[in-house]
Amino acid sequence: MARGEETLPTRTRRKPGQGLSIPNLISLGRILLVPIVVWAITSGEMRLAFLLFLVAGISDGVDGFLAKRFHMASELGAYLDPLADKALIVSIYIALGISGALPIFLVILVVSRDILIIGAFMLAWLVGKPMPVRPLFVSKANTVAQIVLATLVLGEHAFSFDAALVLQLTMAAVAILTLLSIAFYLAEWVRHMNSVGAGH
Numbered sequence: 001m002a003r004g005e006e007t008l009p010t011r012t013r014r015k016p017g018q019g020l021s022i023p024n025l026i027s028l029g030r031i032l033l034v035p036i037v038v039w040a041i042t043s044g045e046m047r048l049a050f051l052l053f054l055v056a057g058i059s060d061g062v063d064g065f066l067a068k069r070f071h072m073a074s075e076l077g078a079y080l081d082p083l084a085d086k087a088l089i090v091s092i093y094i095a096l097g098i099s100g101a102l103p104i105f106l107v108i109l110v111v112s113r114d115i116l117i118i119g120a121f122m123l124a125w126l127v128g129k130p131m132p133v134r135p136l137f138v139s140k141a142n143t144v145a146q147i148v149l150a151t152l153v154l155g156e157h158a159f160s161f162d163a164a165l166v167l168q169l170t171m172a173a174v175a176i177l178t179l180l181s182i183a184f185y186l187a188e189w190v191r192h193m194n195s196v197g198a199g200h
Contacts, residue, residue, distance in 0.1 A: 020076075021067075021072045021074060021077065022063075022066055022072065023063035023064070023066045023067040023072050023073075023074075023077050023081070024063075024074065024076055024077050024080055026059050026062060026063035026066075027063055027077065027080040027081045027083075027084040028080065028084070029059060030056050030059055030060065030084040030085070030087075030088055031083070031084045031087055031088075033052055033055070033056055033088065034087050034088055034091045035091075036052060037049050037052045037053060037056075037088065037091065037092060037095070038091050038092070038094075038095045040052060041092065041095035041096060041099055041101075041154075042095050042098060042099055044099075046154060046157040046158040047158040047159075049092075049154055049158070050151075050154040050155055050158040050159075053088075053092065053150065053151065053154055056088055057147070060081075060084075060085060063077075063081065064081070085143075086114065089143075089146055089147065089150065090110070090111055090114060092150050092154075093106075093107050093110050093111065093146070093150065094107060094111065096150070096153055096154075101153050101157060102149075102153060102171075103171070106171055106174065106175060109175060109178050109179070110146065110174070110178055113178050113181060113182050116182060116185075116186075117181075117182075117185050120185065120186070120189045121133070124189065124192065124193065129192070129193060131188075131189065131192050136181070136184050136185065136188070138177060138180050138181050138184050139181045139184070139185070141177055142174070142177035142178055142180075142181045145170065145173045145174045145177050146174055148170055149167070149170045149171060149173075149174050152166060152167055152170060153167065
């Protein structure tokens with residue numbers, strides 16, 4: 001069974017031939033926002049950075065709605081949408097770390113997690129044992145926590161309110177969920193590699 005046909009009903013299956021649809025263009029727009037957001041954060045323009053991050057979040061919901069409502073889901077969009085989200089989040093965390101708004105250890109942890117997961121998937125593909133992309137619940141929870149933390153940090157610096165306790169709790173949640181996500185993905189990867197090897 002081809003990738004993407006396992007979970008999607010027939011009427012909403014991705015169309016590999018569909019190119020730059022409106023949802024795909026919106027995802028590209030989020031990628032183009034990345035350098036502007038990074039510039040805004042590192043230049044101390046936190047209100048602009050917060051506004052752009054808010055626009056990016058709204059656009060993420062809009063392109064998902066359009067893809068489902070008007071059957072514009074495509075193979076390109078299946079890769080482009082998460083790539084845009086990940087590029088934005090990782091870039092914001094790096095910029096916040098450079099500007100001193102986030103602890104460097106947390107930035108390194110978040111970025112390292114993505115590098116490890118991408119590396120594991122690439123290694124599986126290179127050795128001829130491609131691993132299906134199935135986001136785990138802990139990974140989804142981690143992404144939500146990362147977004148909440150980025151929103152809080154940008155909002156605190158943009159509008160000068162004190163959210164120290166909430167920020168500390170959210171940072172702890174991001175750190176714990178990131179470590180759990182690494183552990184679960186590693187276990188899934190080892191299980192996949194062993195099962196594929198045994199099947200041969």
